[in-house]
Structure formats: structure tokens, C-alpha cells
Amino acid sequence: MKMISGLDEDSFVACCRLVLQKSEELRDGWRWEQGSEGYLRKTVLHSVSIQEAENSEREIAHKECQSSEAVLLDDEDDDNVAGANCPADPPLWVHSEFHVLFSSSYRTPVMFFRSNTLEGRALSLDAMWSFIKPKLKSSSEEDLLSTVTQQEHPLLGQTFFMLHPCKTNTFMRPVLQAAQRENRAVNYVLTWLSVVGPLVDLFPILLCSRTRASVSERLGFQPTL
Amino acid sequence: MADDKDVLRDVWYGRIPACFTLHQDQVTEREAEPYYLLLPRVSYLTLVTDKVKKHFLKVMRAEDVEEMWLEYEGTPLKWHYPIGVLFDLHASSSILPWNITVHFKDFPERDLLHCSSNSVIEAHFMSGIKEADALKHKSQVVNDMQKKDHKQLWMGLQNDKFDQFWAMNRKLMEYSTEDGGFRYIPFRIYQTTGERPFIQKLFRPLSADGAVHTLGDLLREMYPAAVTHEGAEKRLQVVIHGIEPLLETPLQWLSEHLSHPDNFLHICIIPVPSD
Numbered sequence: 001m002k003m004i005s006g007l008d009e010d011s012f013v014a015c016c017r018l019v020l021q022k023s024e025e026l027r028d029g030w031r032w033e034q035g036s037e038g039y040l041r042k043t044v045l046h047s048v049s050i051q052e053a054e055n056s057e058r059e060i061a062h063k064e065c066q067s068s069e070a071v072l073l074d075d076e077d078d079d080n081v082a083g084a085n086c087p088a089d090p091p092l093w094v095h096s097e098f099h100v101l102f103s104s105s106y107r108t109p110v111m112f113f114r115s116n117t118l119e120g121r122a123l124s125l126d127a128m129w130s131f132i133k134p135k136l137k138s139s140s141e142e143d144l145l146s147t148v149t150q151q152e153h154p155l156l157g158q159t160f161f162m163l164h165p166c167k168t169n170t171f172m173r174p175v176l177q178a179a180q181r182e183n184r185a186v187n188y189v190l191t192w193l194s195v196v197g198p199l200v201d202l203f204p205i206l207l208c209s210r211t212r213a214s215v216s217e218r219l220g221f222q223p224t225l
Numbered sequence: 226m227a228d229d230k231d232v233l234r235d236v237w238y239g240r241i242p243a244c245f246t247l248h249q250d251q252v253t254e255r256e257a258e259p260y261y262l263l264l265p266r267v268s269y270l271t272l273v274t275d276k277v278k279k280h281f282l283k284v285m286r287a288e289d290v291e292e293m294w295l296e297y298e299g300t301p302l303k304w305h306y307p308i309g310v311l312f313d314l315h316a317s318s319s320i321l322p323w324n325i326t327v328h329f330k331d332f333p334e335r336d337l338l339h340c341s342s343n344s345v346i347e348a349h350f351m352s353g354i355k356e357a358d359a360l361k362h363k364s365q366v367v368n369d370m371q372k373k374d375h376k377q378l379w380m381g382l383q384n385d386k387f388d389q390f391w392a393m394n395r396k397l398m399e400y401s402t403e404d405g406g407f408r409y410i411p412f413r414i415y416q417t418t419g420e421r422p423f424i425q426k427l428f429r430p431l432s433a434d435g436a437v438h439t440l441g442d443l444l445r446e447m448y449p450a451a452v453t454h455e456g457a458e459k460r461l462q463v464v465i466h467g468i469e470p471l472l473e474t475p476l477q478w479l480s481e482h483l484s485h486p487d488n489f490l491h492i493c494i495i496p497v498p499s500d
Contacts, residue, residue: 104427105356105411122334149348150338152305157422158335166355 007188009037012102012109015189016040022190033099037155040100040189047091093118100193101154106165108172109192112153114160125150125161163196171195232482236466237387239266241312242322245277248296251329253284261322265385266309266466267486269350270295270302271340272383281327289329294337296326301336305349306415310491313464314415318498347379353487354378357411358397360427361480361488366397382486390486397488398481406430406477410438412490414448424448430477440479441472451494464493 007015016032019040023030030042096115103110115123125148147164172192179186240263247257260280264273278293295302297315302325306314316323332339340346354375358367367375374393381390400407410430413423424447430438444451444463452472453459462469465483484490 104425105359124339149352152303152338152422154423154425155421157420159338164352 007102007107007109009102009104012189013038015187016100018187019190019193035155037102039102039155042098044096044098045093046096047093049091094123098197099153099160100189103165106168108165108168109189110165111163111196112151112160113163114158122159128161168192229482233391234387236483237267237390237486239309239466240264241266241308243325244322245274245280245295245325245327247281247284248326248328251281251285251327252289254286255284257281257284264308264312264323266307266312268308268382268385269306269346270304270308270311272343272346273308277327281329285329291330292332292339292341294328294332296328297324301333303337304340304346305338307485307487307491309466309485310415310493313467313493314417314495317464317467317493317495343383347383350379350382350487351375353489354397357484357488360409360411361397361400361407363408366399370396378486394486394488405435407480410443410476410480410490411484411488412443412480412492414444414492414494416448416494417496428476430475430480438476439472440470440474440476443476444472448494460497462495462497464495465490 016038020030020032022028028042029044030040033039033041094115094117097113099112101110101112102108115128117123128148147167148161149164151160151162152158153160172188175191176186176188243262243264245260245262247253247259251257258280260277262274262277264270274293274295281293282290295304297311300315302311302315312323338345355364355367358364370393377389377393380386381388381393407430409427412428413425415423426447428438428443428446432438440463441452451461451463453461463472465479470479470483480490
């Protein structure tokens with residue numbers, strides 16, 4: 001892979017092709033969405049812990065759990081029983097989507113993501129932060145995540161969360177420079193994904209452990225699993 | 226040039242008369258009167274509609290009130306687009322005032338971004354400015370500015386202060402004579418059909434051999450359907466700030482004079498109105 005300080009669209013597509021190959025090998029579920037501008041996409045159905053969720057999120061989740069419990073009970077209407085069967089902090093099942101687009105303005109990949117409950121309710125940024133924040137291990141991770149904002153998806157026109165590309169070069173540069181010094185080829189998108197993906201921490205990234213280790217060495221923090 | 230400065234002022238002070246009406250499904254304690262307001266083309270809905278919110282809150286119960294959102298003929302209005310763009314895109318062919326419907330419940334989560342405070346608008350606005358400068362100057366000008374300079378740009382917009390805004394914005398409009406123009410032109414082309422909300426790609430103001438690129442050149446590359454061929458019937462209008470600039474206009478000039486405060490040229494492609 002050619003060593004460049006930023007990325008151009010063709011290189012982005014080429015990097016993505018390799019990511020897809022690796023994903024195929026590891027059954028990691030990434031797909032290519034074709035269009036005049038293509039992008040990487042992955043959807044995940046998973047349960048997240050909401051111990052630190054806002055009270056409103058917990059209330060809503062609790063109600064959803066209670067109503068599904070009530071359906072299972074027989075005719076004897078007993079509110080106490082329904083309440084007792086619901087665990088204090090039920091795990092929340094969510095359907096999450098992750099898109100990796102190319103930003104021609106910043107010459108970097110950009111991450112867009114969103115999560116919905118199975119009832120189709122969109123998760124707020126606060127709710128997502130409550131899952132992510134406890135897992136952050138350093139202030140540089142927090143700094144990166146401070147760039148997460150609600151944005152309009154530039155190709156779909158729908159509401160997503162976006163990890164802002166402006167700080168990307170800051171953390172990619174030392175990694176790329178190190179690789180250049182050692183005459184090592186670097187897949188920009190794969191390296192970027194191995195840093196950013198675990199930060200968002202809503203999906204497992206089955207990447208080669210060597211990539212993750214070398215990245216954490218350069219950056220001084222451990223991308224969380 | 227005196228004429229060019231006038232263009233800057235005309236763009237800044239463009240207004241659209243609007244009439245805000247509460248949606249019939251909203252429960253009120255008494256009849257809600259419509260509210261009339263002149264909207265600045267270059268601002269954002271959530272920045273200028275506090276009075277609208279206050280007006281309707283007077284007739285509503287607190288428990289019926291969630292985040293306010295606006296809609297035109299069933300289409301939720303994206304507050305993060307400049308007001309003038311929303312009007313040109315959705316309502317330019319209808320008679321004035323622009324009739325906007327106000328909602329306080331059932332926020333369309335999929336279609337609209339939340340706007341919990343003015344700092345969200347500020348962050349969005351500054352993000353546009355930074356991205357535009359990444360395209361124009363590889364971010365050098367905006368990064369050389371201090372935090373108070375960034376604040377001045379925002380305050381200028383928020384408080385409708387042309388001079389305060391342009392005292393700082395002129396720096397973002399400069400370029401060296403040997404370059405002949407910006408590195409790339411920040412633009413977005415909006416359309417009313419299809420899923421894709423806008424087209425934004427890299428495009429230079431000058432060609433490799435130094436020829437000046439025009440609006441027509443940009444469209445031929447990015448949206449050829451908008452350029453009518455000889456003898457063919459014109460089906461689409463190319464609208465910037467409510468006007469149709471000549472396709473021969475140099476793109477660099479358009480970028481310097483008809484950009485929005487976020488430093489982007491927002492271009493609307495709309496069907497020719499059928500009377």
C-alpha cells in the first residue's frame with residue numbers, strides 16, 4: 001500500500017477491498033454498499049448493559065421488559081409477579097449499524113453509526129455514551145469520542161452519529177510515520193478501524209491481533225476489546 | 226470593488242416572510258394564533274425561532290411539550306440547512322408567506338437532528354466553516370485563527386452583525402495571486418428527488434491549464450441534467466440565494482460572494498415551476 005499522509009478516494013476503495021477480504025476470512029460481517037460513492041457497512045444485533053444509562057432509558061427499558069413479561073403471564077393479573085421477574089437492569093437488545101464512508105474534504109475515512117431497540121426506538125447519544133464511557137481507559141480516547149455528534153448521513157439523508165474526521169490525522173500520523181520508517185505497508189482503513197472501532201465499542205472487531213498491538217504501541221493506549 | 230461588496234450585503238440581509246401555524250393535533254388550552262416572522266436566509270431555523278416557540282408555549286400545557294420541530298407540507302424541515310436553502314428547495318414556487326407548521330411532539334428521529342441548545346448550532350456552523358477551509362486552504366487559515374476569532378464568526382451570525390462577521394470572514398476568502406483561487410471550491414448541490422440529500426465532491430476553481438471554471442462547468446461535471454442543451458426544453462432551475470446565476474459566472478467569484486456564512490456554496494436544483 002502506497003504511503004500517503006492522507007487518502008484519496010481510489011486508495012480508500014482499495015483499502016476497503018482488503019478489509020472486506022479480511023472480514024470474509026474472519027466472518028466479521030462487513031459488506032460493501034455500492035453507489036456512485038461506495039462505503040463499508042456492518043449491522044449487528046447485540047445486547048448492551050445499561051447499568052449506567054440515564055434514568056429515563058432505564059425506565060423505558062424496564063417498562064418494555066415488564067410488558068413483555070406481562071404477555072407471558074397467564075390471566076391472573078398480578079403486578080408484583082411481573083415486577084419481580086424483571087431483573088433490576090435488564091440487558092437491552094439493540095440493532096446497530098456501522099458505516100465507513102470517505103471524506104474527500106479531510107481525506108480520511110469517517111464512521112457513521114446508529115442503534116435502535118428492537119421496538120424501533122432510536123438510542124440517544126447520552127444512552128450510547130453511558131455504554132461507552134465506562135470502558136474508556138484514557139483521556140485521549142475521551143478526547144476522540146468528544147467528537148461524536150449527531151449528523152445527517154451524506155448519502156442516505158438520515159440521522160446517524162458520526163465520529164468527526166478532524167482528529168483522525170492526529171492519531172493516524174504517528175502510526176503511518178512509524179510504518180514508513182520501518183518500510184512497512186499499512187492499510188489505512190484497517191489501521192483506522194482498529195483504533196476507532198473498539199472506541200465505539202458497540203461491536204467486536206475481529207482484526208489481526210498484530211494490527212491492534214502495534215497500533216496501541218504507537219498511540220500509548222490500548223484499544224478496548 | 227464597490228459592486229461586489231453590495232452583493233455581500235444583499236446576500237447577508239436576504240429575508241423570507243414566514244407564517245407559523247400550530248399543527249392541529251397539538252392539544253391546546255385555547256386557540257393558537259399563527260405567528261408571523263421574517264426569516265434571514267443565511268441563518269438557521271432553530272437560531273431564529275425562539276419567539277415562535279414562546280408564542281405557542283403560551284397556549285399549551287407543559288406536559289404536552291417536547292422538542293419543537295417544523296414542517297412544510299409534510300416534509301420535516303432540517304434545521305441544520307440554511308433557511309434560504311430550505312425555502313428554495315421546498316417552497317420557492319408557492320406564494321408568500323412561507324407557511325410552516327409547528328410541532329411539539331412525535332419528533333421524527335430518523336429525519337431530523339436534535340437541537341438541544343444554541344451550542345449545537347454553533348458546533349454545526351463551525352464544523353461547516355472548518356470543512357470549507359480544509360477544502361480552500363488545507364485548514365491553514367482557520368487553524369491560524371484564535372478561539373476568539375472563531376467566536377467572532379459565530380457571534381456575527383447569531384446577532385446578525387454583518388461587519389463583525391466579515392471582519393473575520395474576509396481572511397477565509399483570501400488566496401495568493403500565484404494560486405489564482407482556492408484549492409477546491411466548497412459546495413453542495415441539493416435536489417428534491419431521490420434519497421441522496423446532496424452532492425459534494427472535489428472541484429477546482431481553475432483547470433490544469435489555468436482556464437477559469439464556471440458554474441456551468443461545475444454542473445456539467447456534477448449534475449449534467451441541470452444544464453439544458455441547445456433547443457431542448459428547460460426542466461430544471463439552478464438556484465443560489467433565490468436567484469438563478471448565469472452559468473458563465475466564474476465559480477471562484479461565486480464562492481467568494483454567494484457562499485453562505487459557513488463558507489459553502491449551497492446550490493438548489495429544482496423543477497421549473499409549472500404555472
